[in-house]
Amino acid sequence: MKVKVGVNGYGTIGKRVAYAVMRQKDMRLMGVTKTKPDFEAYRAKELGIPVYAASEEFLPRFEKAGFEVAGTLGDLLEEVDVVIDATPGGMGAKNRPLYEKAGVKAVFEGGEKASTAEVSFVAQANYEKALGRDYVRVVSCNTTGLTRTLNAIKDYIDYAYAVMIRRAADPDDSRRGPVNAIKPTVEVPSHHGPDVQTVIPVNIETTAFVVPTTLMHVHSVMVELKEPLTREDVIDIFEDTTRVLLFEKERGFESTAQLIEFARDLHREWNNLYEIAVWKESISVKGNRLFYIQAVHQESDVVPENVDAIRAMFEMAGKWESIKKTNKSLGILK
Amino acid sequence: MKVKVGVNGYGTIGKRVAYAVMRQKDMRLMGVTKTKPDFEAYRAKELGIPVYAASEEFLPRFEKAGFEVAGTLGDLLEEVDVVIDATPGGMGAKNRPLYEKAGVKAVFEGGEKASTAEVSFVAQANYEKALGRDYVRVVSCNTTGLTRTLNAIKDYIDYAYAVMIRRAADPDDSRRGPVNAIKPTVEVPSHHGPDVQTVIPVNIETTAFVVPTTLMHVHSVMVELKEPLTREDVIDIFEDTTRVLLFEKERGFESTAQLIEFARDLHREWNNLYEIAVWKESISVKGNRLFYIQAVHQESDVVPENVDAIRAMFEMAGKWESIKKTNKSLGILK
Amino acid sequence: MKVKVGVNGYGTIGKRVAYAVMRQKDMRLMGVTKTKPDFEAYRAKELGIPVYAASEEFLPRFEKAGFEVAGTLGDLLEEVDVVIDATPGGMGAKNRPLYEKAGVKAVFEGGEKASTAEVSFVAQANYEKALGRDYVRVVSCNTTGLTRTLNAIKDYIDYAYAVMIRRAADPDDSRRGPVNAIKPTVEVPSHHGPDVQTVIPVNIETTAFVVPTTLMHVHSVMVELKEPLTREDVIDIFEDTTRVLLFEKERGFESTAQLIEFARDLHREWNNLYEIAVWKESISVKGNRLFYIQAVHQESDVVPENVDAIRAMFEMAGKWESIKKTNKSLGILK
Amino acid sequence: MKVKVGVNGYGTIGKRVAYAVMRQKDMRLMGVTKTKPDFEAYRAKELGIPVYAASEEFLPRFEKAGFEVAGTLGDLLEEVDVVIDATPGGMGAKNRPLYEKAGVKAVFEGGEKASTAEVSFVAQANYEKALGRDYVRVVSCNTTGLTRTLNAIKDYIDYAYAVMIRRAADPDDSRRGPVNAIKPTVEVPSHHGPDVQTVIPVNIETTAFVVPTTLMHVHSVMVELKEPLTREDVIDIFEDTTRVLLFEKERGFESTAQLIEFARDLHREWNNLYEIAVWKESISVKGNRLFYIQAVHQESDVVPENVDAIRAMFEMAGKWESIKKTNKSLGILK
């Protein structure tokens, strides 16, 4: 028996999760919702995915274009066991009553407040917390990135401080700026630190900045250690950590551009880099302080988490069994 | 029997052509050259492609990194029937004597002068000219783009004028600028017009500008017609033209960002968009003037031309047979 | 006697026109309106400019910040003979009834439709048309730029075609994108051509593109001549044309970045480059076609036009007398 | 008697220092050197500044263009008491023997190693150290920025950590990239921290990143305090610190774009923002950690330091007397 999955909100995250679901042997994608018949809607149809209107109000747009939909969100909810809510940030909270009423479980994304769900989730950090739950929130791309590496060294952390240099817009977004400025989040520390704490109990503070690039976020991480760790220890730990990869500038990775090129060279779908990329040369210990620099592919790092969340919610697999299945199905390198 | 192909210069163009060659049933990729053991070199090895040092002088780099090469360019040339020279612009001319000496045919790229080869080539425009030749130049990404659409309407052209808005750097290049400026080519008309004339005898002038983006070039084309054509005629012609696709803003294609997203949604390798993208709404006839706007994916539009050039040089197939084979092997939509 | 001027909408254009008005001996700046007490409002106050709330609804914002305003727009209108409406595009049309009721003349900007005013205005092209008028529209930055150079050669123009490569956002705007894309106006020809025709009767068509830069717009102009002109003729004509300057790549002007640097080196306020910048090397005649490339400083080229419009509306000076006064007061080079 | 000053290297920094020197009553600008007759050379001439060829080898360029120079660097050195060496980074060290031979003092810039001069200098931090010296290095824009604020609170600092988000290219540079990537300095901690220590003995570490913008650098500063300080204390201290200004997001400063707009609104020459800009809202104390975010106008923050360095080297004024004179002459707000 396969878990029946619907995706509400078929944008950057939604379309990637839909793809990932289609590659799982224990899941079945029942359909996705769209608000308009754009090229993504046509593509979904070509792939044989049933396309539903996100609500009745959008039906006229589809009709006008002669695009036949399979129904509306309400119809989709009748077909599924769980819905992935990948609508724009904040909308998930408004949608939750619909899911409750339809009696379907739901996975929310990082644009929702933690309180929207029962648990905030990063598979390798707290898979067990989601077992049997009805409402799980996969945390944001940045929080997922920080959690993956910090969780691996969490026993050594006295205090962590991360500066987040964020991409301004996703690659397919030609509206958002800035074109030529650096934009700080002046509320310091920023809200990103506490968000990590919804997943793991680590003492962390963050500041954040937006810069004019589309490819990836970059984090400058500094950790004050409570137990000694050497550079080599950290390298070993990260090499043993799933969904984290080490990259060497020495091999040509001088910026986020070459990290994405690496994913392109792998012929990853949408150049997804599901793994957090840590620059090996940047890992450094001075006294009781550990430093490292990592990059996060905002479009895709949370995708495997969505798949694992479903498995946990339906108690379909244990933690490492699910992570392994997901990794293998998506070509995640380790 | 398969034609044995080597690739000298495994960068943006070289790696894509190598990939395309590997997908042809009548060709065999014998190896590629690299100047250093960067991640692209490691990737090639992973794919089972023999990696040669581009020349003896680069050997120490590979040795130092413990990267075993299959030999040097000289060794590769002994294995192949034809070499794709995708070295940086201008270097091909210097390499030609090596190829002559080794008795191998060579395909050059658009960074070389027309005089470097016997014929300048765009498959759908002048395949026959390359039949049996030893040295063929696949023209630049921009020239290929202009030739594909202009060739389709060439009998109607009295005069063509194209303004080319060029991407500043390829996506994997984090060195070239500008960051925030528009850079005109002040020599007007620019050299791009005459380059089209090395392929088809059309009366054309061009101007060119560099802008801070990495995704695609965009051309604003204006044609003075010698015979009447309607907007619908042009749409029909372009719909019948191979390696040209119509895109509608109506469907969400509001910039080059969504065109690339379309290729990503198709899961094209490296988001290649081999086809020239014409905005359907932009096709317009006013009096005797035809206007249209097209975008060119500089990293990939010339790739199928390289494959077809090889077939022509070895007289392995007629024009449409080759184009069809290439298109099919690469998933080119039409 | 001095004409009393108010500025409604103190943003990019409004603050520059206010500055220019303050430098005219025959005008007096009575005040400006603001919607919020941001740094521009504080700066105005520091300069001794009376600041009015743009309407009653905005008063609470000022009160909350303890920023004392001189009144609201209604109060300002009672003080002035003419108002410069530099509110966001389209808002001027809605404001016109207010000005009519208050019995003040008004200058509108290029974001308004031509029908909002009695005449569309570029001083050197049609100053006389604005003599004694009550409502005049200074055309957009792009239209002003095209009109200045085309007007100088209008007797030779059979047909003009301009491709406009537009900056995405003004330098002080950190919201608008795109970050990494080229965005065509797919309605071809674009509306910019007809806008030139509201000022001079020239046969013109245009296409337009937005690119990720903030500094200037660039135009690639092609003109089909009805009378022969040589490159040298055109250089002579442009050298004799007010508010047009020739720049040589030879002297380091390789992009819009150096044009702006030139204005910065002059210590122009806000690096205003009131003059249209034509690349001298780009001026070229091939057969009956003239080509040239020009750059337009969108933030400032329309500023002198606003000043001249006021003089014409109050019949305070003849065309060249006004242009000379304005040029001298702003340090316009010729 | 006025100190006679020459400027070797009339680029971003050199032209600003030359301007600043011209505004000092106790200094006289004797000339500047150029390597080519570009628009900056012509502008210098227009301003009445004698232009010398940077060396004999460059003379032909000037002759070819018919640009008369006043001599070569050697001639300029005979006229001056001190030279500002604002040549590209690393060239100053090579030039020092020339200055020694000519018996002139020299100020070097931040692109030189500390060992090139006798003292590394930021006026408000260590003016006295430069008194009577022959060779002084004004530290880099980033080091100057960090030193200004850290020096003000240095007695409270146990440990400081700064993440530097650097502009990729200066506004007049249309060659350097990246266009769309974030580039970390993978050597962690970076060399910027130790550079601060050449001026003040503070325990500091840094990491650095390059992003595609031209306007300003931004620093995310975290300080571990050895003595308690409140947010209000820090605000008070920074308000009392020369060449440091507080800016409020509340007033519209949401990114570096508006900071530069502020300088433009002041009609500062080249929109120089000599003062380090600290976002007031970002100043925050959590436990024993102080956070703040500051922006540095790389083109101009070191300019007043150059002027003060000269006064110290010739013992023309005490620390605060010099700083006051410099501030007043340049319109520095405090």
Ligand SMILES: NC(=O)c1ccc[n+]([C@@H]2O[C@H](COP(=O)([O-])OP(=O)(O)OC[C@H]3O[C@@H](n4cnc5c(N)ncnc54)[C@H](O)[C@@H]3O)[C@@H](O)[C@H]2O)c1
């Ligand atoms: N893009 C990222 O970098 C990223 C990374 C991690 C998490 N997230 C989170 O994922 C969620 C989705 O973000 P995204 O980036 O995919 O956004 P997106 O804008 O790319 O996609 C959202 C999709 O929802 C659709 N939509 C809008 N209104 C809807 C409605 N009423 N009902 C159904 N669908 C509707 C939109 O048309 C769009 O296709 C957010 O919570 C976001 O914070 C985004």
Ligand SMILES: NC(=O)c1ccc[n+]([C@@H]2O[C@H](COP(=O)([O-])OP(=O)(O)OC[C@H]3O[C@@H](n4cnc5c(N)ncnc54)[C@H](O)[C@@H]3O)[C@@H](O)[C@H]2O)c1
């Ligand atoms: N990138 C484009 O947009 C594009 C489009 C069409 C045509 N072209 C043309 O294709 C050719 C290759 O351009 P590219 O963009 O792939 O360049 P690239 O810089 O991406 O790749 C060139 C490769 O050649 C290697 N190389 C350097 N020196 C070499 C040597 N001596 N021997 C062998 N290899 C050497 C480089 O290491 C690099 O891997 C040029 O003629 C260019 O004009 C480029």
Ligand SMILES: NC(=O)c1ccc[n+]([C@@H]2O[C@H](COP(=O)([O-])OP(=O)(O)OC[C@H]3O[C@@H](n4cnc5c(N)ncnc54)[C@H](O)[C@@H]3O)[C@@H](O)[C@H]2O)c1
């Ligand atoms: N920026 C340019 O490149 C440019 C060039 C030429 C012409 N124009 C035209 O000039 C006009 C103004 O454009 P801008 O670029 O200066 O815009 P802007 O956004 O910089 O300035 C508009 C100002 O009007 C204020 N405003 C908003 N609502 C208002 C209201 N109800 N009443 C009064 N003021 C209000 C805004 O706060 C802002 O300060 C538009 O018509 C535009 O098309 C702009």
Ligand SMILES: NC(=O)c1ccc[n+]([C@@H]2O[C@H](COP(=O)([O-])OP(=O)(O)OC[C@H]3O[C@@H](n4cnc5c(N)ncnc54)[C@H](O)[C@@H]3O)[C@@H](O)[C@H]2O)c1
């Ligand atoms: N631009 C900044 O952000 C910045 C900030 C602070 C300090 N600095 C430092 O200031 C120094 C100058 O940097 P810049 O940004 O002004 O560089 P720049 O490139 O703008 O200017 C350097 C000037 O020196 C000239 N030059 C080149 N070779 C020369 C030679 N042999 N003799 C004389 N002049 C020569 C160049 O033509 C140019 O005009 C460097 O040490 C740099 O590290 C730069």
